[in-house]
Amino acid sequence: SDPLGQQLNQVKGEKNEYYGFTSFSCLSTYAEYVPMWRLDWLKEAGYKMTNLVPLTSEAYPEFVNKVYFSNTKFTLEDVKEIYRAFTQDDPDGNGLDDTYGSVYTGTDSDVYNSYVMFGFVNDENYFYLDPELEDYVPYFAYSPYRDCLKFITEMLDRGFMRPLPDNNAVEEELSAVWKNGKIGFMNAISGSSILGFDEQAMNRLPLSILQSDPEATFVVTPAPGTDGKFKPYRTFDWNPECTYPVGIQVSDEKLERLMQILEYSYFGEDWLRYKLGISGVHYVWAGEPLQSSVIMDKPENIPPKYSGLGTPVFGQFGNIDFIDDTKIYFGYDAFTTQLVTYFDHYNQGGYYANSFWIRPGKYYSEYTMPETLYDRFTVTKEKTYKDIMAVHDDFVKKVWAGEIIHMDNEWDEYIRQIYGAGLKSWVDIWNSKQIDTFDEF
Known part of the structure; x- marks a missing residue:
């Protein structure tokens, strides 16, 4: 149901055909x-x-x-x-x-x-x-x-x-x-x-x-400032840079079996066993299971029959490439687990609410805008970027040198100059209703 996820690694010109499985996380x-x-x-x-x-x-x-x-x-x-x-x-x-x-x-x-x-x-x-x-x-x-x-x-x-x-x-x-x-x-x-x-x-x-x-x-605390919000590590949870490709020679039967294995080892209830090992052998819960920290045992304390192949620690099979739960992703670390729990309770809308995180109005990428506008903006930016940055750098240099006495007046002049240097051509593209807002994703 995620419109962005359905676009990643899609075979061009084909519906419902993909090169592989795109990973996702909780990093937004x-x-x-x-x-x-x-x-x-x-x-x-x-x-x-x-x-x-x-x-x-x-x-x-x-x-x-x-x-x-x-x-x-x-x-x-x-x-x-x-x-x-x-x-x-x-x-x-x-x-x-x-x-x-x-x-x-x-x-x-x-x-x-x-x-x-x-x-x-x-x-x-x-x-x-x-x-x-x-x-x-x-x-x-x-x-x-x-x-x-x-x-x-x-x-x-x-x-x-x-x-x-x-x-x-x-x-x-x-x-x-x-x-x-x-x-x-x-x-x-x-x-x-x-x-x-x-x-x-x-x-x-x-x-x-x-x-x-x-x-x-x-x-x-929450981010200070009336409009302050937490800065996310990533803009989206989907990560097209981490893809599990599937060869064209793979039959439908093998693909179905592959998906069953992925579901079992990455999404099922036994995922923690593949990632961390056996509770009471490789680790213990500090308090209530799944709600408190994981305390890993020392490798030398793990019985040989439960250690990983060629290593005293448990061999990793499951990983975090398809984990969207923040607590799980970070191994039930004490601070992360309690931070999520706290703001899920005390922040209006919970920890995962978009109002708690900085989000763009619109976002520049090949996946979030029509191909024609993406190409047009890429060319426009390449032509105008140097002149635009020259105006910006000059303005900021004056700010840090203490040469700006009346910021509001100087800002108006700065905006006039930076639009004239090429930003107007950017705005003409980004104001297009053909480019979806972040809320659409």
């Missing part, structure tokens, strides 16, 4: 990073968080009641005031002027204090219906991008966000800054890095801080 509802605040600092500043629920960790039980979930959603004005308080009001109580609201690198490692707060991503394949222009435009002509730049420059100018140089070691620099425990709002790597079994967890938030400050507490 998975966030690589999550917004993480210092809960102890928020309390010090007088903020009361709603529906606080602690994260339970089997990997680090000594840090019980240190990380929480809350459905408190801070507005843009809230964030500004919180950053101010974190910077000026000595939230750690050491009497020194050594704390900041957040840091800024301009990379994907700190998206929740920049464009994600304003409901968009810096992906040029995303086109948004601009509320002022009433055109479908890429992010760099989208009016919330202007508002994002205004927010960032204000926070940097007032000293509430600490800038870090944009270089090849951004993650390392961010990790070092966060480890000092002097930043109030951070972008934490999601999944098993958060009090989980990931081997890098000790070097990542929040453990990197808890090792030196065991009294610190943290809270994960």
Whole structure:
């Protein structure tokens, strides 16, 4: 019933004929990073968080009641005031002027204090219906991008966000800054890095801080900002880059048998046995089965008759190429499992609701638009991209140099110039009703 899935790997000019099985996942509802605040600092500043629920960790039980979930959603004005308080009001109580609201690198490692707060991503394949222009435009002509730049420059100018140089070691620099425990709002790597079994967890938030400050507490919230939403790892769950091709020589009988095997090993109730092994032998549940974390046993503890061929661990047969359940996909990792459960309960519409995730208005790909318009736009973009980016780069250079005094006026002139440089020809294509909106998929 999915219109996009029915187009992938389809034999051109033929109905209901495909080259193979296209894989899919849950990655359109998975966030690589999550917004993480210092809960102890928020309390010090007088903020009361709603529906606080602690994260339970089997990997680090000594840090019980240190990380929480809350459905408190801070507005843009809230964030500004919180950053101010974190910077000026000595939230750690050491009497020194050594704390900041957040840091800024301009990379994907700190998206929740920049464009994600304003409901968009810096992906040029995303086109948004601009509320002022009433055109479908890429992010760099989208009016919330202007508002994002205004927010960032204000926070940097007032000293509430600490800038870090944009270089090849951004993650390392961010990790070092966060480890000092002097930043109030951070972008934490999601999944098993958060009090989980990931081997890098000790070097990542929040453990990197808890090792030196065991009294610190943290809270994960929805994306801040009135229009803020979680940034998905992928736009769609379908993945045409991962396909199981079927040879033309395969008979209908063999194809039917192949599909039975795939259904049994990838979709059936026994999938976990093929992926993880036998409960009680290769792993145990930390709590309620299918609702808590999986704790894998050490390879040396597995009896020889249950170990994998040529390895002491269980041989993998089932994989995640056809798994659309986030909890299963990430092996029932404690943080991911509890994050999904929490927001499924406390977010209106649940964790998987599109309103919880950033989505494009329209999306540029060969699968989401008529072939003629796809080809036309590809050629148009190739001809005009350099001139359009020259206008954009010049504007952004002025922004970071502090040369923009009246952003709204300068933005209007920027839009006039960028349309004249070729964006108008983009808009003429993307406004076409022949291109379906994301909601159609």
